[in-house]
Amino acid sequence: MTTTTVTAPPATAAALARPRPARDTWLVLVRELRPVVRDPFTVIFSLFQPLVFLGLFVPLLVVQTGQATAEVLTWFVPGVLVMIVLFGTGATGSNLQYEIMFGSHERTLVAPISRSALLVGRALKEVVPIVVQSLVIVAIALPFGYRADPLGLALGIVLLAVFGVGLGSLSYTLALKTKSNEWVFWAVQQSLIFPLLILSGVLLPLEGAPGWMRAVASVNPVSWVTEGERALLQGELVSGTVGAAFLAALVLAVLGLVVGIRAIRRSD
């Protein structure tokens, strides 16, 4: 351990004080992705839960509906992809909350980077696990007779990505608001995620549901996204259902980013 001469200081303060949102967002995005790239198995491990749903729900649905496995999968797989986003991306705020308590979030707040980049970079990072996990789930379903339209799958993943950016931003916002109160974060998160999931027809069809349930489901953006996802994976690329799904996802993304950026600007 020796003391060495310190190299010349970097860019001047004046230059650093100028906003560079695109560059900052890129730096944050790459930084957030680095642990994922260094340890890709974390992305695969988090597939455990959706696989359990796939493995346990599909046989049940086969028995109850009397349909063939492939047919049930056609209905169920798109829902599982939406579920991955709900559970995975919807919980991503807990990582930020841990960093808020750990101290590393504070350090990034003092760094000369744009605060909105701190949020947008993190939200965009969510796209990567969504893409990887969706492809893995579809690949696992293939041997059981599942088939997805390739172009529809590509568009379906784009839809999930947009939806994920919105949901991830909202999850980060919740973390920024609840700060070190972990249990508040989880209480709010869980009490929103489960109704959103059940009232979207992901696990069970809502066709025979009571009227009030269908009424709630009709304003639930998750059910719009799920419907759109089902249409896309079956090769229905241009339709009202698909348009409505993209609209719902986009509105959620814009809303999430707007409230998220406001929250991180006020973060202390």
Added chain:
Amino acid sequence: MGVNRGGMAPDTVISTDKLTKRFGDLDAVRDLDIEVRRGELVAFLGPNGAGKTTSLRMLTTLLPPTSGSARVVGHDITTEQAAVRASIGYVGQGSSGSPAQRVRDELVVQGRFFGMSRAAAGARADELVDSLGITPFADKQVQHLSGGQKRRVDIAIGLMNAPTLLFLDEPSTGLDPQSRANLWQHITALRAEHGTTVFLTTHYLEEADRYAERVMVMDAGRVIADDTAPALKASLAGDTVTIEVGEPHEAARAAVVVEEVLEARPTVTGTELTAAAADGARRLPVVLRRLADDGVLVTSATCIPPTLDDVFLALTGRTLREAHAETPTDTPQGGPR
């Protein structure tokens, strides 16, 4: 010490004007009026909950003040936050490295945040990894480091941009003696080579005593003393002079002499007399000579210079240790788990 906005003296790095932070009805920091000059090393001292971290968080733009204002490196902390952030280094009380990130990656990213090229950031990171003894764990994830290793990483992150003003919130907490010495070696070198201004908080009194030119003592949100350590000690605490005489009946006679020479009334317990006096080291020989002339047998004599703890005692009527015991719970925002 108000702020003459716009016309801040060229070598003033920090100046605050009635800077105040209120949390609910708690005045965490009240009317902070300080001025720090380029190249100074200022130690902020005070018990848990005194408001040290809150002050630092306001000066580093992390926390908006409730009222008052401050300029840091020539920029207003509320209206020119970006400029302030671009000019300072900050090592918070928590951990700077993100738990899932590898140490070296975090250092490089920090350099990139400060506009360095990838190559320059890499070179600087290597330099700090080497000189702060981080090499053995440079490729580990931050969450797998020991407390002291984490602290060294925090300091390396804070030094990445070679700031002209460095804020350190309890930098040496958790470090072993060798790492602490190494940290101080770094701070000393930084100041010698770049004239870096260092503003730090510490609970280690001997650190403030040994390295800081200026000591500010904070208690319950207010700065209650601001001077050099020797001046504080001389004016507030004085040396502790202890004399032991051979026979209990001689103690009373000795007490008269001690009071006369030291200008302080000694406390007598059996054959022992204790008094606090400014300049005690120079007056003690006079006491001894006078007692020898009077035929009083002195068996031992000591003169102990005051510590900053004595200063705190003189200022508040309680020792730092007692003050710490009063506030066992301390959960600053963003602090470690």
